[in-house]
Amino acid sequence: xxxxxxxxxxxxxxAVALSDINLSIEKGEFVFIIxxxxxxxxxxxxxxxxxxxxxxxxxxxNDIDLIKLPKGKIPQFRRKIGVVFQDLKMLMxxxxxxxxxxxxxxxxxxxxxxxKKVDExxxxxxxxxxxxxxxIQLSGGELQRAAIARALIFGPEILLADEPTGNLDxxxxxxxxxxxxxxxxxxxxxxxxxHNADIVNSLLKRTLALEKGKLIKDTxxxxxx
Amino acid sequence: xxxxxxxxxxxxxxSPYQSFAAIFIxxxxxxxxxxxxxxxxxxxxxxxxxxxxPTATAFFKESAKQSQIDALAAQIKATxxxxxxxxxxxxxxxARYQQQNKSDPILLDLVTADVLPASLEISTYQIEDLTxxxxxxxxxxxxDQVVLPKDIVSNLTSWTNALRKIGLVIIVFLALDAIFIMxxxxxxxxxxxxxxxxxxxxxxxxxxxxxxPFIFEGIIYSLIGTVxxxxxxxxxxxxxxxxxxxxxxxxxxxxxxxxxxxxxFGGEVLTAIILGFVASFMxxxxxxx
Numbered sequence: 001x002x003x004x005x006x007x008x009x010x011x012x013x014x015a016v017a018l019s020d021i022n023l024s025i026e027k028g029e030f031v032f033i034i035x036x037x038x039x040x041x042x043x044x045x046x047x048x049x050x051x052x053x054x055x056x057x058x059x060x061x062n063d064i065d066l067i068k069l070p071k072g073k074i075p076q077f078r079r080k081i082g083v084v085f086q087d088l089k090m091l092m093x094x095x096x097x098x099x100x101x102x103x104x105x106x107x108x109x110x111x112x113x114x115x116k117k118v119d120e121x122x123x124x125x126x127x128x129x130x131x132x133x134x135x136i137q138l139s140g141g142e143l144q145r146a147a148i149a150r151a152l153i154f155g156p157e158i159l160l161a162d163e164p165t166g167n168l169d170x171x172x173x174x175x176x177x178x179x180x181x182x183x184x185x186x187x188x189x190x191x192x193x194x195h196n197a198d199i200v201n202s203l204l205k206r207t208l209a210l211e212k213g214k215l216i217k218d219t220x221x222x223x224x225x
Numbered sequence: 226x227x228x229x230x231x232x233x234x235x236x237x238x239x240s241p242y243q244s245f246a247a248i249f250i251x252x253x254x255x256x257x258x259x260x261x262x263x264x265x266x267x268x269x270x271x272x273x274x275x276x277x278x279p280t281a282t283a284f285f286k287e288s289a290k291q292s293q294i295d296a297l298a299a300q301i302k303a304t305x306x307x308x309x310x311x312x313x314x315x316x317x318x319x320a321r322y323q324q325q326n327k328s329d330p331i332l333l334d335l336v337t338a339d340v341l342p343a344s345l346e347i348s349t350y351q352i353e354d355l356t357x358x359x360x361x362x363x364x365x366x367x368x369d370q371v372v373l374p375k376d377i378v379s380n381l382t383s384w385t386n387a388l389r390k391i392g393l394v395i396i397v398f399l400a401l402d403a404i405f406i407m408x409x410x411x412x413x414x415x416x417x418x419x420x421x422x423x424x425x426x427x428x429x430x431x432x433x434x435x436x437x438p439f440i441f442e443g444i445i446y447s448l449i450g451t452v453x454x455x456x457x458x459x460x461x462x463x464x465x466x467x468x469x470x471x472x473x474x475x476x477x478x479x480x481x482x483x484x485x486x487x488x489x490f491g492g493e494v495l496t497a498i499i500l501g502f503v504a505s506f507m508x509x510x511x512x513x514x
Contacts, residue, residue, distance in 0.1 A: 049427070051427065074429075075429040075430060075431045078428070079429045083427065085427070089424045089427065091421055091424060102425070102428060103428045105228055106425070106428065106429055106430045106431070107429070
């Protein structure tokens, strides 16, 4: 499903964000990416949505080679991957409903179908009652759920979540992780970047550890060994 | 498309001062375009009017005696080409002058019957008969000057040509001005929404999904500016119709037929769409690379 071969990302300043990464993630997996700040977690996720291209190596997702993907096809590709951004990237002047329906409007989905889909997804993430509120009126956990709802709106096969529990209290963090687990159980591959050692240690899922851009641990490989 | 229009309308509502500036510059441009269009159409009508007038005027020298004038009038009449011949004495010329300038006492004070020459106004059945009659008049020793419609037409044509050129230059400058100002205004709006645009791109928006609302915004400004500019110019012209009538001598020179006004408005709307599209397209491609 996701395959990275010899992926290196170097920025214009010469800083190496990722160095020679080789890994594959299978359909339906739940994978944690851990590592200190600046270890390359966000760069890793940005490479997977073709927000940037690697300096070397190849990334193939569902048989789509991201290096060769023409610019004009990036929007269609992004509809297949749901992303919960670290800073959420909600549009503050639009309601929760308007934020979530936006990707469907971009894809020209007819209004009635889109509204129905948004209502369903809001029920699924548990914030249906907040649909007409603006992001500023929501709590941290509700905001996170709204971002997850938007990421799930196209029913993606892959969900990328960048520090989804970053600013949340432990109880809310667990609620969010539980939600991501439920989504994973429905067949969606979940890749979650996190700092939260408690969650990683408790769930016993596959973990990729990054340090200074290098993949220093992959628990899948350890299990094989 | 309706979503893009809705977004454009929201952009306009949420930054009213910038929108007002964009509409105002378009209003100015189309106000001037409409005024010049009226001038061009009216001047063409005036020229046509003079071209169709089969009348020549012969002005007599001071030394001309009434008997000589009568003899010349009889000679002209004898050609059988003349439909009407009218003698205008110095006193009658003064009366006409006073009538034409009754509202301007300074002009009335400056002129007496002595400075105005007597004249013969000769109308022919056919406009082409004016030339041989004019040469007969020219050859008379008592005639000082012969004025033919073609002389008036020639003068008017050179005036209106100059006016058209000046108008064209002003309109081109205003249109460029409008395009640049609109480009800057829409560019500012694009810059303000940079973060939102970035989010939209990450959420799978195509380039045109992001561009269309800005392009429609430019077209909407142009269209509102055109409607207001055209309306204001038309109201200005028709509300000053009585003044223009006294100035032109005939209010029919002012284009007032609905179908002509509709054509003019249609042409301006088309121009507005092109101007708005060009300006917003430039802004979008300049700021949304």
